[in-house]
Amino acid sequence: MSEKMVPIFDGHNDTLLRLEMASRANKPISFLRGDSSLHIDLPKAEQGHFAGGLFAMFVPPNQKPGEAMNFADMTQPLEQGYALDMTVAMMAQAFRLARASKSRVQICRSSIEVKMAMEDGAVALMLHIEGAEAIDADFNALEVLYAAGLRSLGPVWSRSNIFGHGVPFDFPGSPDSGPGLTDLGKELVRQCNSLGILIDLSHMNEQGFWDVHEISNRPLVASHSNVHTLCQTRRNLTDQQLDAISESDGLVGLNYAVGFLRSDGDKHNNDVALDLMVDHIAYLLEKLGEDGVALGSDFDGATVPAAIGSVAGNQALMEHMRTRGFGESLIEKIAYKNWIGMLEKTGI
DSSP states (O other): OOSOOOOEEEEEEOHHHHHHHHHHTTOOOOTTTOOTTOSOOHHHHHHHTEEEEEEEEEOOOOOOTTOOOOHHHHTSOOOHHHHHHHHHHHHHHHHHHHHHTTTSEEEOSSHHHHHHHHHHTOEEEEEEEESOTTSOTTOHHHHHHHHHTEEEEESOOSSEETTEEBOOOOSSOOSOOSOOOOHHHHHHHHHHHHHTOEEBOTTBOHHHHHHHHHHOSSOOEETTOOBTTTSOOTTSBOHHHHHHHHHTTOEEEEOOOGGGTSTTOOSSOOOOOHHHHHHHHHHHHHHHOTTSEEEOOOBTSSOOOTTTOSGGGHHHHHHHHHHTTOOHHHHHIIIIIHHHHHHHHTTO
16 A cells, blocks of 8 residues: 555534534543544544544434434424524534644634644534524524634535425435425525535535526535436436536535445445445546545445545545556545635635
8 A cells, every 4th residue: 555645625524413412412422532433533533644624514303312313303394493503512512622622623714724724734624514404594693603613504404494405315316306495595595605605515406406506606516425327316416417517617525425326325235345436536537527526425424335434544545546547636636635626716
């Protein structure tokens, strides 16, 4: 294996949710000391040369700590007050974590701050909302959350809210699964464009995708999505969508979730070869070019290939790209430079 360690800036993880849910269950886990239940923690980050990423704040159903959750619960609409409370709690997890880390984790509100954190050898933590249930119809919460550090937002997860309709997880299927953005959703896109908040298209159904394409004055970004031609889950992107992302000078982050990689859509079988991950990357490169492909692992929110295992295993993917003939300049773009470039293009 090559001795070269490439920094990784990852477009999506659910680590803050894992930390908050453990805290609510009175079974706290430590990001700084490390925990075997986490895909991302500080020791694993250092081992895998994880430089940072967009840390998602996804709000699960409102339930008692320790109560079993089924998938039907996950797709039900959420009450805005609860969603805001939960989002603030996850933000607080991030702020406490950064403070306790003694600068080993740094909250970043701009691409410049991301680069500074990387130069310091710290984990650059940028805040992202996955599903905008926490945002009210007057956008007051959006203003406050932006001031607190929010820099990326997916209007919907795979459920409906006042802004639009998420794409289901069905396999096989098309992302063309119903109506797109509501009038409020279209205004949310405009508000985010004005503030400098990246709009994330992952989890959005096809009509919602085209609504953003029509409204937004920023590049189109899907932080953690794969190729529908290679894995026909509704969550993946069609060639037509990829063409639109390319035309906008946009970006797609490779999702490590096995159900979005495997041609059979099996979301539980983690026996996935690195070659298949690189197949998706190669397809994305063909459609989007060298500046349009990045990583969006979905660590701590999905079953990932055993060959990766956790953020500590990211360098195995870098090495496999080398074996497939990818040059170092291209690998560095995919690993971190393209995400930083996209933050700059979005005005962050």
